[in-house]
Amino acid sequence: MLSIGFAEPLISETSAEGDVFWLWKLLGRLHPLAVHLPVTLLCLAALLEVVTLRKYHSTLRPGINLLVVLGAIGAVISAVLGWMLAGQEDYGGDTLDMHRWTGVATAVLGVVATLFLYAVEKKSRWNLITVYRSVLIFSAIGVTAAGHYGASLTHGEVYLASVIPWSEDYEGEPNISSNINLASLKNGGALDHEQQVALNVQVRSIFAHSCYKCHSSDKIKGELRLDNKEMVFKGGESGAILVPGDPDNSEIVRRINLPRSHKESMPGKGKALSKEEIELITFWIKEGAPWPDSSKTIFRVAEMKPRMPALPPATNKLRNPVDLWVNSYFEEHKIAWPAVVDDRTYLRRIFLDITGLLPTPEELTAFSQDTRPDKRAIWVRQLLNRDNAYAMHWLTFWNDALRNDYTGTGYITNGRFDISEWLYKSLEENKPYNQLVKELLSPTEESQGFIKGIQWRGVVNSSQSIEMQAAQNVSQVLLGLNLKCASCHDSFISDWKLADAYAFANIFADSTLEINRCDVPTGAMADTRILWEELGDIDEAASVKEKLKQLADNLVKPEDGRLYRTLVNRIWAQLMGRGIVAPVDAMDNVPWSQDLLDWMASDFVANGYDMKELIYLIATSKAYQLPSVGVDDINDINAQDFKFTGMLRRRMTAEQFADAVSSTIYQVYPDSALRYNPYEKIASYKAKVPFVRASLVENDVFLTALGRPNRENVTTGRDTQANLLQALELTNGEKLNEVLRRGAENLVTNVRDNDVIIRRVYQKALGREPRPEEFAVARQALGASPDTAAVQDFLWAVVLLPEFQLIY
Known part of the structure; x- marks a missing residue:
């Protein structure tokens, strides 16, 4: 609980028995309730001031002013209540002192910021705007610090650090299922x-x-x-x-x-x-503290060997192997099969999942008129055969996982290498996954960027050396294993030891690594081996090039069931919103269907490591065609008691949204697409659509706000929940507003008919005609004749619809 309080009571009145008067206790304990007001209001006000930095008199000004005043009042009230609380409870020590004085500072700064704001607004002291904003930002920092110390009082000193993966206090994701009653x-x-x-x-x-x-x-x-x-x-x-x-x-x-x-x-x-x-x-x-001698681990360890369970028998209605396993799962959990989604929903789903693009109105019409009973499978195959569009879309997924980008840390100083051209070509030609992995681990000059990692400038922690980065990234991306804890000390969340991590990192080193525990040299030298000894040996006397070749040959063996389960699980999660095992980087967790995961991984190997065939298998299953499912709490997604009932509803990625807006607006006005400077090496491979695909472009404020990571760390899943930064960018961002404005100008100039504008935008953005009530509202909003501002607002309203932004 965030709190802002002080070490001594404000009022010392006591009852006859010598206890603190009950009313003061009650008021003091209202402190945790009251404290959220200044935390929220002052931080939000500071954020909005930053957003409107170049335009003080923005439309947000009245709201910002109100937030500042209410936040300052709340800080003072919270401080008073905190003072009353501190002397009544068992609080004390340095943390309380820090909490007290940051709380005092916040209250004072909030009042001072309000006074400067008053001078600016009422006395026209425009030279004080910078001072006012600086004081407000410091008050936001103060309330954040006070909240941190308050949380430390009630939840422990490492309340925040315990959930940061690179912190030495990281608690990790325990996966202990108790069987004790x-x-x-x-x-x-x-x-x-x-x-x-x-x-x-x-x-x-x-x-x-x-x-x-x-x-x-x-x-x-x-x-x-x-x-x-x-x-x-x-x-x-x-x-x-x-x-x-x-x-x-x-x-x-x-x-x-x-x-x-x-x-x-x-x-x-x-x-x-x-x-x-x-x-x-x-x-x-x-019970006597029993500790029987037992080699049983306290952590679950997934089986390494591949396993091909016998398929359940086919039924009259189910033929796809995925559906046969899901049917067994549904029967076990007493879940009835829902009806599959309609044609428009399905076509939009496979277009976004396979090519990252929206279907055109013409494609939607052709699909709806297609009378072939297996048309859905036929269209999935046709989309997978669009090699260029497929590669452009899946480039985003692999760029995140392989932390490949076009600019950023390391590129300027030549301490980082991109793999963009190699990766694009590998996807376009549908390179078998085992070959792709071999070229990543035993790389050519084109594919070396993944294991080379980032050569950070200056002195870095020993757990972030190039060799250790390679060990961490390979284990996470290819094997679904978090080795970060064990790179610094023996892991708290698994049985992996520091010596294991260094032995694996030694494969990537040109000289024997000295083991560092928590960045302190131990004097012990690492040996050289793969994490799982059953996968084979590495000759520690060999050159780095030879060691990498041995590693690649050993990891891609069909016997390495973990490698192929991890890939199958990632593709399933990309299409279904959640892996069979979740999170996807914790492959020792319990899958919701072990048989399905094992069968798909073995089938993937048997079918030549073909990623397109894997996508085809999933996308043509009835399980994929079920209605999407929403979740009330994001934590439910990775819960170990998760039950599969269909794909999870999710937001478009930043790249999908940018491309969807581009295709919608481009077809309205060619020059109004979300255009970027494409990465030069693969500009010649851009999709055969009249705009540059967002997967090819450098990151910017717009894409960052919509969730694209900086790719300095491996990213194997993006947050699908809306957030404040995204809302601000979509409502007040310059890039999107400019695109919509130019599109609106062209419509007003060339179409000149509001009814045509409404129908065209609905068809291109949502793949359908507007409903009568939608048409009526749109006509009322656009007025009697086309107007640029009104049309721009109409376009903005459409692209912000959940129907546009979500993959149902």
């Missing part, structure tokens, strides 16, 4: 061996995710280690932490039950343990 165990008498093992595994998983960051081989705070049986029972510098059979006299039980604000509360970093976790540890100690 405490209620039944407590009443079930003595535990048998299997129950003891299961209970111990669950306790160790809690230690791994919540305690290892301070108490493992990487960091031994207070001389206590919790990653080893002998060390756990030995205890730390203060003695034993547990008494088997006696939780009431066990130090660890006392500490995990202390309030988070207490200096001895454990865990000292990250989230507090849940009530269930505390009960589990307490019960474990009460």
Whole structure:
């Protein structure tokens, strides 16, 4: 909870019993509720000031002024309530002091910003605009800092750091499914061996995710280690932490039950343990802290070997193998098959998923008039045969994953190499995936950019060396494995060790790497091996070129089921909105259908590693043709209890949206498309459409706002949720507004008929005629005769419709 508060009570009146008067307690505890007002308002006001930096008197000015005044008032109120709260609760220490003074600063700066704003607005002191804006931005920074310290008070000091992947306090994505039922165990008498093992595994998983960051081989705070049986029972510098059979006299039980604000509360970093976790540890100690000798890992590890399960029998209505597996899944979970989507929805879906473009009105008409019973499969094949359009679209997906771009960090200093031409040609000719992987790992000059990574300027962390970048990127993209934690220390979220990461990175090194733990040299030298020894050996005495060839040959073996499961899962996620395993970079997680994943991966190998055939298999399935499904909470997407009922509804990517607007507006007016400067090396390969595809262009404010990453890190999935930056760009962005203005000018000049304009735009943007009520509203908005401003607003309204922006 964000909060802004102070160390002493504002009012010291007490009741007869000596306690703080109940009203002051009540008011103090309203502080967390009140604090969100200044946090939101001041930050939003500062953001809008930045957006309108060149135009003080914008249409947003009245709203900004109101936000500043209300934010300042809220900051003062929140500070007062925080003062009242701090003296009544068990808060104290340096974090509270920092929280207090940043809260004071925020309240003061908010008031000062309001006074400067008053001087600008009421006294025409225009020379104070810069001062006012500077003070407002500092107040926004202050309220953010105060919120951080407030969150640290209630959630722990690493509340934010624990969810940042490159932070040493990163908690990761634990995947421990408990099979412990405490209620039944407590009443079930003595535990048998299997129950003891299961209970111990669950306790160790809690230690791994919540305690290892301070108490493992990487960091031994207070001389206590919790990653080893002998060390756990030995205890730390203060003695034993547990008494088997006696939780009431066990130090660890006392500490995990202390309030988070207490200096001895454990865990000292990250989230507090849940009530269930505390009960589990307490019960474990009460049962004698059983720790049977067992090699069982506390993390799930997916099978490496490929597996081809026997297909369920075909039915009268289901022939596609994907549907046979989904049907088995539906039967198991008692899910009825919904009816498939209509022709217009399906055609738009496959056009966007295969080529990244909208179908033209003529194509929609031809599809609707096609009477062949297998027309959907025929049209999927036709789209896949549009090699140029297919390559242009899937270039975006692979650019993200292989962190390939046209400008950015490293390109100016020649510390980074692009693979654009090689990648485009590979997609256009539908290069088999095993060959594509071999050329990435044992590269030519054209394809070396992926494993070369980024040569950062200046001194960098040892976990970001070129060799370690290669190890991290290859493991993430090709094997669905997060090796970032293990690149700095033994991982808290898997069984991978620091030595494993360095051994894998050594394959990419021209000299033996010294192992660094948390950026501190250990003196130990790394050996050279693949993460999974069953995939083969690497000759550590060989040259880098030879080691890379050995790595490529070993990883693409048909026996490497993980490589092909990872690819199949990524393509499924791209078409369906969520992988069979989620997240797609955590292939050790439980798939919602192991049989489907295994069968598709084996079939992919059997069919010559053909990515187009894989897309064809999915896109022609009934499962792909089901109505799209929305989610209320984005966290539900990666939940382990996810149930598949159809593709997830998602927003167009930045590139799809730009191309959709370009195609819509271009066909209205050729010079009004969203034009960019194409990347020179592949400009000759641009799609046979009259505008430059967005996948070829350098990143800019427009694409960034719509979700295109900077590609300095691997990106294997984009956020499909709308956000404030996107809303601001779509409502007030110069690029989109200019495109729509020019398109509107041409319509007004050349069409001169509002009815024709309405029908044409609906046909091209949405693939249908306007409904009567839509037509009536549009005619009313456009007026009696065409007007540029009105037509521009009409175009803007259409491209902002969910029907335009979403893939249903």
